[in-house]
Amino acid sequence: MAPSKHFQKIIPIQKLFLNVMRNILPLCYEHLCVITDFEMPLMNSVQNVMPDNKLIGxxxxxxxxxxxxLKEMAKRTQVRGLKES
Structure with a gap:
């Protein structure tokens, strides 16, 4: 699935931010573990800027x-049950 136009605009900004962060913060970035939510554009940006780091959700x-x-599945099941009645 192709990223939406919104995410296509965000990815370069995230990459820029990550590059600036790497240059400003004096951390050892060689063995860094990056934890993100499961937002794919952010995960892709982290992997592009810091490919050797471990990335986990x-x-x-x-x-x-x-x-x-699960809540959404329960709602759909209830609606389906109502339609069958």
């Missing part, structure tokens, strides 16, 4: 997304 955001997904 945030457990909290993963659980939050799963709960929302």
């Amino acid at each position: 945030c457990w909290f955001h993963y659980c939050q997304a799963e709960i929302e997904s």
